[in-house]
Every structure is written in C-alpha cells, then in structure tokens.
Amino acid sequence: MRTSTHELYEDLETNFRVRRELYTEQVAFYLQDLIVPEARERTLLEIKEVLDAPNLAVTASLIGKRIGFLGAIFTYAYLKYGIAYTMDSSKIACMKSDNHENWLPTYYFGNAPVMKEEGGQNAEWIATNVYGKLLVPVIDSLSTVKGLSKKVLLENCYIYMAWIFEKHQLDMAIFYELLDHPAENFGTGVSHPMRFFHELQTTRATCCLYYQLHTKDKCCKKCPLANKTCNKIC
Structure with missing residues (x-):
C-alpha cells in the first residue's frame, strides 16, 4: 500500500535514524568525502580517533557497514513507499554520533530529489542506483585502504540488504531478482555483490x-x- 512522503519521513526518522534538519557543526562527513582521495584520508583519520580504532582498515570497514545500512534505507523507501531518491553523494551526510564504540550515526539526505514511482518496483533500480550510484563508489574508494579488501565491504553491504528484506517483509521476489541480476548492472564488474554471500547463509x-x-x-x-x-x- 502506498502512503504519503510525510509518512515516509516519519518512518525514517523514527526507525532508521534519518533526520530532516541539518546543523552543519554536527556533520561527520558527506558521502563524497569518502570518495575524493584527499577528503577520504582526512575523514578516516577523524573517525579513527572517534572510535579509538587500531588502524584505518578497521575504521573503513565500520564506515562501510554504516553506508551499507544507508543503502538498506533507500531500498526500504523505494519498495515500501515507492519513493526513488536521487543518489547524490554531495547531499547525503552521516552525522556525528555519541556512541563511540559502535559509531551509530544519524543520516541526512539533504535536498535529495525524490520521485514517486507510479509503476511497479523492480530490481534494476536497486542495482543501478543503490549499488551503482551509492554503494559501489564508496566501496571502491574504501577498498584502497591497506588491509581491507573489497570483498569485506561488499559483504558488509549485503548483510544489511538481506536484513532489510527479511526484517521489514519487503518483496522477496525482488530480492531473488537481485541475486539473478547481471553483476555488471551493479557496477561491480564480473563479481556479483550479493550472490556469493547469499549462498553461505x-x-x-x-x-x-x-x-x-x-x-x-x-x-x-x-x-x-x-x-x-x-x-x-x-
């Protein structure tokens, strides 16, 4: 059942740590700061200090988890409410968190344009937008950190993707369509970002x-x- 964007915003704020107002001093980083090399190094060092992490690989992996959760939120908004966000890394932000051990940030989507999907939802939109435009550029960037492989980051994202479908009873037919979808449609080359991890169970x-x-x-x-x-x- 489709509902209003107001109900979507209330749901995301209550259940997914998404805020509708931005206070600049509370921004930890924008997603583009994880992609641009100079900004990435500065951001990793700042979050490493917050976490008291032993190295940048641990820091980047935990950040990758939080971005994976973000991908799950966009998937949820699309499948439950029919809202397709525009993935703009310059507008999407992770906010500072008081939880230093696990670093659970709130999220801000800025003025990211949204479009009401009038037709049926499909796996292609998730593959090309959530993965291709949001997750994969961050994964490719963070995987350059010494001691952290792209496979770890892809699995971090897969776990949240599987969780959002199961926990919130989203259309599992689309989940299985994603597993069958060509890897190149995700922007990950020949390596499928979900199928291998799903087989482990x-x-x-x-x-x-x-x-x-x-x-x-x-x-x-x-x-x-x-x-x-x-x-x-x-």
Missing part, C-alpha cells in the same frame, strides 16, 4: 574486523572467526 565469508575494536576479542555472531578466537556478541 549461516556465516560470513569474511571478517569485518569489528573484534579489533575490543580488548576481549569480541566478534560478530556470524564471523568466520567465531569458533576460533572471538567470543560471541549480539
């Missing part, structure tokens, strides 16, 4: 490095290291 293929933020070697519950060096956390 019960565990991650990669370690997101989260455990390095803790002195007790805590790790995510699906971490491939869970049965080796890490203690399970939520």
